[in-house]
Amino acid sequence: MCGAPTQEDTLDRTLPSNVDPATASIIQGRVVRDGEPVAAAYVRLLDATGEFTAEVVSSATGVFRFFASPGTWTVRALAPGASGSADVEAGTGFTETRVEIG
Amino acid sequence: MSRADVLVSADWAEQNLGQPGIVFVEVDEDTSAYDKGHIAGAVKLDWKTELQDPVRRDFIDKAGFEELLSSKGIANDDTVVLYGGNNNWFAAYAYWYFKLYGHENVKLLDGGRKKWELDSRPLTEQATQRQATRYTAKDQDTSIRAFRDEVVAAIGNKNLVDVRSPDEFAGRLFAPAHLPQEASQRAGHIPTALNVPWSKAANEDGTFKSDDELRALYSDAGLDSSKETIAYCRIGERSSHTWFALHELLGEPHVKNYDGSWTEYGSLVGVPIEKS
Numbered sequence: 001m002c003g004a005p006t007q008e009d010t011l012d013r014t015l016p017s018n019v020d021p022a023t024a025s026i027i028q029g030r031v032v033r034d035g036e037p038v039a040a041a042y043v044r045l046l047d048a049t050g051e052f053t054a055e056v057v058s059s060a061t062g063v064f065r066f067f068a069s070p071g072t073w074t075v076r077a078l079a080p081g082a083s084g085s086a087d088v089e090a091g092t093g094f095t096e097t098r099v100e101i102g
Numbered sequence: 103m104s105r106a107d108v109l110v111s112a113d114w115a116e117q118n119l120g121q122p123g124i125v126f127v128e129v130d131e132d133t134s135a136y137d138k139g140h141i142a143g144a145v146k147l148d149w150k151t152e153l154q155d156p157v158r159r160d161f162i163d164k165a166g167f168e169e170l171l172s173s174k175g176i177a178n179d180d181t182v183v184l185y186g187g188n189n190n191w192f193a194a195y196a197y198w199y200f201k202l203y204g205h206e207n208v209k210l211l212d213g214g215r216k217k218w219e220l221d222s223r224p225l226t227e228q229a230t231q232r233q234a235t236r237y238t239a240k241d242q243d244t245s246i247r248a249f250r251d252e253v254v255a256a257i258g259n260k261n262l263v264d265v266r267s268p269d270e271f272a273g274r275l276f277a278p279a280h281l282p283q284e285a286s287q288r289a290g291h292i293p294t295a296l297n298v299p300w301s302k303a304a305n306e307d308g309t310f311k312s313d314d315e316l317r318a319l320y321s322d323a324g325l326d327s328s329k330e331t332i333a334y335c336r337i338g339e340r341s342s343h344t345w346f347a348l349h350e351l352l353g354e355p356h357v358k359n360y361d362g363s364w365t366e367y368g369s370l371v372g373v374p375i376e377k378s
Contacts, residue, residue, distance in 0.1 A: 042220070044306070047268065047269065049268075051301070052301035067277075076306075080220050080222045
């Protein structure tokens with residue numbers, strides 16, 4: 001499959017069986033606007049050069065998750081009439097972030 | 103052929119909803135998006151369960167395509183307007199697939215679902231009913247479809263355009279970063295391939311860049327227009343997006359999509375692979 005999988009509703013740390021947190025870099029978090037989670041936002045993962053890498057749609061509770069590699073990333077979120085970004089320094093394992101949009 | 107013949111704006115689409123002879127088709131891998139809301143009158147196509155053979159790794163055959171389109175109520179003379187999620191990846195794939203089976207009038211909705219949603223345009227949950235047709239497909243037009251032997255022979259001879267992200271091209275990732283990493287046996291890219299990520303052809307809202315921007319993108323990347331071109335990605339949908347940009351928007355005459363893509367090439371025994 002290559003489409004965007006449905007995003008989970010919670011920031012839990014359950015992983016698909018083929019993902020090893022000792023080597024994988026999991027970037028996850030929530031999109032928020034005025035403190036409230038934003039559902040169905042388009043969340044884009046950009047690499048250190050600003051190049052697009054992946055995109056998912058946030059869950060009903062604003063949650064998104066990417067499987068990346070260690071490094072510097074930017075998470076950018078778009079919703080009708082609002083957008084915002086957060087920079088992330090990811091190592092192996094989980095890195096959590098919040099993307100405020102306005 | 104010009105841009106207006108193959109790409110329609112969200113405004114055009116909204117003004118042409120319900121027009122006889124125009125069928126909107128939403129194409130996704132996960133059709134739950136369609137079920138939660140779609141463009142009024144649109145029918146849905148499931149990339150995986152409807153366009154792929156359920157057993158072999160290949161497309162449904164001509165008779166299967168005829169049966170599918172007949173059951174969806176699509177006629178040979180209908181104008182089909184495709185759209186979907188994922189920046190139109192699967193819609194572009196379906197566009198190429200409709201062309202493969204010879205459908206005349208196909209258009210892509212610029213920006214797909216994303217642009218439509220970001221514009222806050224209306225979506226409906228109401229199911230679409232269309233009367234069945236008797237659709238007739240043509241034999242596959244393999245002038246737009248590349249197979250593995252041709253890809254191996256193209257090394258050093260034709261333009262090979264790898265449209266995956268730089269990390270996948272370099273062999274650091276096996277799959278796009280929103281997916282668990284799984285797929286081919288080996289990571290990397292086909293020697294001599296240019297890496298022009300599909301996303302460079304699109305704006306943030308999912309619409310295609312202008313023809314001038316696209317022309318500059320591929321020529322700056324080193325694409326030699328005097329040669330034939332084969333585009334590939336991981337499973338052939340992102341490369342359909344680039345095939346659309348090169349063949350349909352820019353009018354490059356000899357462009358093929360390699361739908362086997364990296365999941366096939368990266369699992370072949372004995373072929374050359376480059377990393378980083």
